[in-house]
Amino acid sequence: MSVVRLLKSYNIRSTRQRAEVLAGVISFKQRHFSSEDVLSFLTQKKRKVSRATTFRTLRLFSKKGLLRSLDLGKGWAIYEVAVDSPHHDHLYCIKCGKIIEFEEHQIERLQDKACRKRNFRSLGHTLRIVGFCRECQK
């Protein structure tokens, strides 16, 4: 699907800048990226999108469900493409920076249970485990 149509299907007005940002993040080799990553990628590729618009657009995409905004405790947002990727949690290696995605159905169920028990209406959750990946323990 073209980026323009993808934007439309997510109810986002299509503009040159938004198409550039979307094409950029889709073509990214890295699955996880910061706003600065996207900005410098676009700048390097001579795709002119301003700083304000890049940040704004990533936030918008995140709100509309095209991207997912993660909080890996770095002090700034990390994004991942949400299209065709179900919810999952993250292992974050503090040595090499690797991010390992994982899904544990049972954990999700227990979280729902914990919320119900306390009359809490969950809108979403973040589960991040930090430590050393297989390679960085050697």
Added chain:
Amino acid sequence: MSVVRLLKSYNIRSTRQRAEVLAGVISFKQRHFSSEDVLSFLTQKKRKVSRATTFRTLRLFSKKGLLRSLDLGKGWAIYEVAVDSPHHDHLYCIKCGKIIEFEEHQIERLQDKACRKRNFRSLGHTLRIVGFCRECQK
């Protein structure tokens, strides 16, 4: 236990400033507080501790295990006193800001299992569920 002795027992050199910060956070009515909260509390109480030292000290206490640094996705650190309080996770109400602590032993166990399965050595984790508390759903 006096704050000076508490510091010593955590292997932290005692200074006037550190004692002020510790006494401050212990006497706090709020269980969860930001660095700015502590700074303005001390300033208001005429306990002179500089901005740099306040931030440094909270970071130090957190590293030494006196405090625990939470990441509630606010973009800055939130602390809680760790002494006499076992690890737990948090429900965060985005409407009223209330923080509800909870413990689910089983979730912890499943997390350990998920790490073992992937040869990941965990140093800690953050589980934060955001949504609406009982009162804020009305």
Added chain:
DNA sequence: ATATTATTTGAGACTGAGTCTCAAATATAC
């Protein structure tokens, strides 16, 4: 005690991710 050595502190400049402003540019509706 006193001198020596090591650590901590404070004022204020600095950092860096992210936001705001507002006039100009662009997109959509009519």
Added chain:
DNA sequence: GTATATTTGAGACTCAGTCTCAAATAATAT
């Protein structure tokens, strides 16, 4: 094509947090 609504960009600004480095304080040795 014109009117209306939205988006964009340059660059100033915000704000939590860090850095610097000389002065102050604490621990250690004598």
